Every structure is written in structure tokens, then in C-alpha cells.
Amino acid sequence: MRIREMAGIVDAEIIQGAFEDAELAGGYTSDLLSDVMAHAKAGEALITIQAHKNTVAVASLIGAPAIVVCNGRPVPEDMVEAARDEGIAIVRTDLSQYEVSGRLWKALRG
Amino acid sequence: MATVPIPATSSPGVVLEMLYSMRVKDAMTGDVVTASPSTSLHEVQALMREHAITGVPIVDEGRLVGIVAIGDIIEALDARATDARAMERPAREAMTSSVVTLDDEMPLSLAVTYFDRYKFGRFPVLDSSGRLAGIITASDILRRLLIALNEEIVRMEQRMAGRQRATEGPVPAVELSFGTAPLDFSRAGNVSQRFKKALVERGCPPAIARRVAVASYELELNQVIHSKGGVMILRVFNDTIEVIAQDEGPGIADVDQAMQEGFSTANEWVRSLGFGAGMGLPNVKRVSDEFSIQSELGKGTTVRAVIRWSKE
Missing domain, CATH: 3.10.580.10 (CBS-domain)
Incomplete structure (x- = not known):
């Protein structure tokens, strides 16, 4: 599953679209950035409500190609800019982290 | 005005x-x-x-x-x-x-x-x-x-002398150092990104670069959240990579407690941003092959994390 396809599955709008539409290895769901640093694997989409610039720094460091912002949280402009610089996709959905994780799990493994 | x-x-x-x-x-x-x-x-x-x-x-x-x-x-x-x-x-x-x-x-x-x-x-x-x-x-x-500037310059000189002591011994192939500023979340993570890019450019295996990134990110964020500012140093040797985080205080009251997963002194605001989960130092230790921490109240904290190249 590629990033744009994933965005469709979780009813997300693409907020930062300057990225390579890479194949996703899966997802990691967490709002604690240290937990993401410790456990997320490269190639996984980061599913979170932490919509700020530091989320992009974490995604870049662990090699997450996409950030899924849940619950329709507002995405600040400096976050979008940072993600554009790093070529990381930001998509936003009104769904919760639970629903996003469930839909992606079903699509990838179900 | x-x-x-x-x-x-x-x-x-x-x-x-x-x-x-x-x-x-x-x-x-x-x-x-x-x-x-x-x-x-x-x-x-x-x-x-x-x-x-x-x-x-x-x-x-x-x-x-x-x-x-x-x-x-x-x-x-x-x-x-x-x-x-x-x-x-x-x-x-x-x-x-x-x-x-x-x-x-x-x-x-x-x-x-x-x-x-x-x-x-x-x-x-x-x-x-x-x-x-x-x-x-x-x-x-x-x-x-003038008095305050003089005090600040004495501190800067001490910091530089400290760095020179740290660079005794084998000469690293690469040495990078950047300062961090207290509560400057807009730039937090930049140092770790620079470190990681420098390693990847030099052909460091992704798994090793990832471990260095985890260690430096947690230490960098600790300086931003808790310290009065400090310096982050990356030193690359033939067989090891060292991340050194040196700050100017306030120091950690109980290092053993700070090393426990879940212990944090971060405030509510910092936590709401997804930091301060009490996982920082344990994360650094987990990804490091060697780990040491020295802290003195009123003086500051120095953490040294070493990651070996060879260990894939």
C-alpha cells in the first residue's frame, strides 16, 4: 500500500503533498514522541494527534514517510514547511487513532 | 513603544x-x-x-x-x-x-x-x-x-576547556557540535537531524544511524526541556560513534530516579506536546553500547553514549 492509497482508506486529506509515494511497511500509533523514537520502524506511517513541528523531526529521524494527523487536529504552517523540506507526507483525517489503525491493519494484514 | x-x-x-x-x-x-x-x-x-x-x-x-x-x-x-x-x-x-x-x-x-x-x-x-x-x-x-558579561565569558571559557578535555585521546574522523537553547521547541530535533545526515552521508548503515539518532534526539530534547542550554557533540571514530550531551545545569537531583522509565519532572505543557514521558534517558541507554551520566546540582549534566559501528 502506498501513501496516497492509505490516505484514501482513512478518509484523509493530503495537507503536505510534496513526497515520494512510497510503499508503507505498516503504521505506528502513539502520541508520545519518545515512544515513537523507541519503537516505530522505518517505513511505517506515524499515526498521532501530535500536530507540531517536532513530530516531523521524529518522523525524519526514524524514517517514517508519512504522518497521519487524527481527530482533525489543526496542522500549523511551520509543521507543513518542515515536512515539505523532509519530503514527508502529512495527511489529516477526522477519524481517531483507533479507527485509523484498525482500517490500515485490515487493509494491510486482513 | x-x-x-x-x-x-x-x-x-x-x-x-x-x-x-x-x-x-x-x-x-x-x-x-x-x-x-x-x-x-x-x-x-x-x-x-x-x-x-x-x-x-x-x-x-x-x-x-x-x-x-x-x-x-x-x-x-x-x-x-x-x-x-x-x-x-x-x-x-x-x-x-x-x-x-x-x-x-x-x-x-x-x-x-x-x-x-x-x-x-x-x-x-x-x-x-x-x-x-x-x-x-x-x-x-x-x-x-560588565560584571555579568565577564561571568558569562568565564563560563564560556570553562565550557571550551571542558570540550578540549573531552577531545583528548584518539582524534575522531568527524566531530560536529551544536548548541541548544532552553525551551526552543521550534529548533528542537535539528541537531539530531544534522547528526543523522552527517552519518548517512558517510555511509553509516541505517540501523546504526537510527540508534545514534534516538540517543541524540532524546539527549537534545532533555537539554531543551530541562537545562539552561548546552552543547551536543557527535564524534565519529573508526569503530565507534560517540554522542556527548553537556549542559550548564541545573543538574539532576537523583540520577538513579531519572534513569527509571516513566519518571519525569516535565511540566503539563511539555507533556501535552508529547514529551516528558520519562522515556528519554532509558531510551538512550537502550540504544547505546556504552552509556555514562554525570550530574551535579547547580553545575550541570554530561551524558556520553557510545554506539559501535561493527555491531549490526
């Missing part, structure tokens, strides 16, 4: 920080030469000469009621041509009674602004109960700033 007459955006943060963090009472002279409203101008002039000052606050039962400046004395001396007793008049008749004052808890930056705005040579300083607490002149501020 009047501001400090140095550019706030391009000046070194350390100077602005000094002006904003120091209070008027840190720079003022507390031992003020005063006179009462009934003191004659002649006596006021004698006080000025004796103490080499150019203004005398006039105080009535601890309350500031006015100020006699050297200009008022000169006027009275001139007036003797028509009034022989001009210098015998009481201070209350010659003083300026609408005095611009500063509060002792105001930041020093405001005092600088006042000197810029009012062109007076001195400002009486009042405490929270409105009583005269001191007096401040431009040279008081200059002297205090």
Missing part, C-alpha cells in the same frame, strides 16, 4: 537575556544619600560634593517626595545675584516633585529604556511598598552588565 536600544532579533541572545533576567535592584545603589524637605540647598550642594553625586532624592518619613539635581543647585547659585539667600532656601522649594521612578523588581531592560526615553541622569528606585529602595544611574547599569 520604546524598546531596548539594541536590535532584539540580531543581537546575541545572551546580552538580551541578561537585560531581561536582571532586575533593577541587581544594579542599583542601595545606600542612597538623601536629604529631607527642610534641608537647605547649601547643605544639599555639600552632600553632592562630599559624595561626588549629581542628584539627591528628598525623602519625608521614608517616602520619596522629590529630587534635587545639580541643575537646580546651579539655578539657585545664579539666583543669588537677585536673592542673596537663594542657597539657604529649603530643598522642598527647589526640588522637582514629579519624579520618574523605577520599581526594584522591574527588568533591567526597562531601566535602559527609561534612560533612553527621559534623558535623566538617575532614577530613584522604589520597593513594592513604595519606599525609596535605591537609586540607579547609567554607570550602575554599565558596571553591572
Whole structure:
């Protein structure tokens, strides 16, 4: 599953679209950035409500190609800019982290 | 709105920080030469000469009621041509009674602004109960700033000496170092991204670069969240990569406690951003082949994390 396809599955709008539409290895769901640093694997989409610039720094460091912002949280402009610089996709959905994780799990493994 | 007459955006943060963090009472002279409203101008002039000052606050039962400046004395001396007793008049008749004052808890930056705005040579300083607490002149501020700058440079020299000690032994193939600033979340993570890019550019295996990134990110964020600022150093040797995080305090009260997963002293605001989960130092230790931490309250914390290249 590629990033744009994933965005469709979780009813997300693409907020930062300057990225390579890479194949996703899966997802990691967490709002604690240290937990993401410790456990997320490269190639996984980061599913979170932490919509700020530091989320992009974490995604870049662990090699997450996409950030899924849940619950329709507002995405600040400096976050979008940072993600554009790093070529990381930001998509936003009104769904919760639970629903996003469930839909992606079903699509990838179900 | 009047501001400090140095550019706030391009000046070194350390100077602005000094002006904003120091209070008027840190720079003022507390031992003020005063006179009462009934003191004659002649006596006021004698006080000025004796103490080499150019203004005398006039105080009535601890309350500031006015100020006699050297200009008022000169006027009275001139007036003797028509009034022989001009210098015998009481201070209350010659003083300026609408005095611009500063509060002792105001930041020093405001005092600088006042000197810029009012062109007076001195400002009486009042405490929270409105009583005269001191007096401040431009040279008081200059002297205090020089002392503070000197202290800061001593700290910088100590920091550099510390870094030189750290670089004894084998010479690294690559050495990078960047400073961090307290609570500057807009730049937090930049140092770790630079470290990771430097490693990837040099052909470091992704799994190793990832471990270095985890260690440096957690240490960098610790400095941003908890310290007064510090320096992050990356040193690449033939077989190891070292991340050193050195900060200037406040130090960790109980290092064993800080190493426990889940323990954190971060405030609610920091936690709401997804930090301060108490996983930082344990994460660093977990990804490191060697890990050491030294901390002293009031001095600072140094963490050294070593990751071996060979271990895939």
C-alpha cells in the first residue's frame, strides 16, 4: 500500500503533498514522541494527534514517510514547511487513532 | 513603544537575556544619600560634593517626595545675584516633585529604556511598598552588565576547556557540535537531524544511524526541556560513534530516579506536546553500547553514549 492509497482508506486529506509515494511497511500509533523514537520502524506511517513541528523531526529521524494527523487536529504552517523540506507526507483525517489503525491493519494484514 | 536600544532579533541572545533576567535592584545603589524637605540647598550642594553625586532624592518619613539635581543647585547659585539667600532656601522649594521612578523588581531592560526615553541622569528606585529602595544611574547599569558579561565569558571559557578535555585521546574522523537553547521547541530535533545526515552521508548503515539518532534526539530534547542550554557533540571514530550531551545545569537531583522509565519532572505543557514521558534517558541507554551520566546540582549534566559501528 502506498501513501496516497492509505490516505484514501482513512478518509484523509493530503495537507503536505510534496513526497515520494512510497510503499508503507505498516503504521505506528502513539502520541508520545519518545515512544515513537523507541519503537516505530522505518517505513511505517506515524499515526498521532501530535500536530507540531517536532513530530516531523521524529518522523525524519526514524524514517517514517508519512504522518497521519487524527481527530482533525489543526496542522500549523511551520509543521507543513518542515515536512515539505523532509519530503514527508502529512495527511489529516477526522477519524481517531483507533479507527485509523484498525482500517490500515485490515487493509494491510486482513 | 520604546524598546531596548539594541536590535532584539540580531543581537546575541545572551546580552538580551541578561537585560531581561536582571532586575533593577541587581544594579542599583542601595545606600542612597538623601536629604529631607527642610534641608537647605547649601547643605544639599555639600552632600553632592562630599559624595561626588549629581542628584539627591528628598525623602519625608521614608517616602520619596522629590529630587534635587545639580541643575537646580546651579539655578539657585545664579539666583543669588537677585536673592542673596537663594542657597539657604529649603530643598522642598527647589526640588522637582514629579519624579520618574523605577520599581526594584522591574527588568533591567526597562531601566535602559527609561534612560533612553527621559534623558535623566538617575532614577530613584522604589520597593513594592513604595519606599525609596535605591537609586540607579547609567554607570550602575554599565558596571553591572560588565560584571555579568565577564561571568558569562568565564563560563564560556570553562565550557571550551571542558570540550578540549573531552577531545583528548584518539582524534575522531568527524566531530560536529551544536548548541541548544532552553525551551526552543521550534529548533528542537535539528541537531539530531544534522547528526543523522552527517552519518548517512558517510555511509553509516541505517540501523546504526537510527540508534545514534534516538540517543541524540532524546539527549537534545532533555537539554531543551530541562537545562539552561548546552552543547551536543557527535564524534565519529573508526569503530565507534560517540554522542556527548553537556549542559550548564541545573543538574539532576537523583540520577538513579531519572534513569527509571516513566519518571519525569516535565511540566503539563511539555507533556501535552508529547514529551516528558520519562522515556528519554532509558531510551538512550537502550540504544547505546556504552552509556555514562554525570550530574551535579547547580553545575550541570554530561551524558556520553557510545554506539559501535561493527555491531549490526
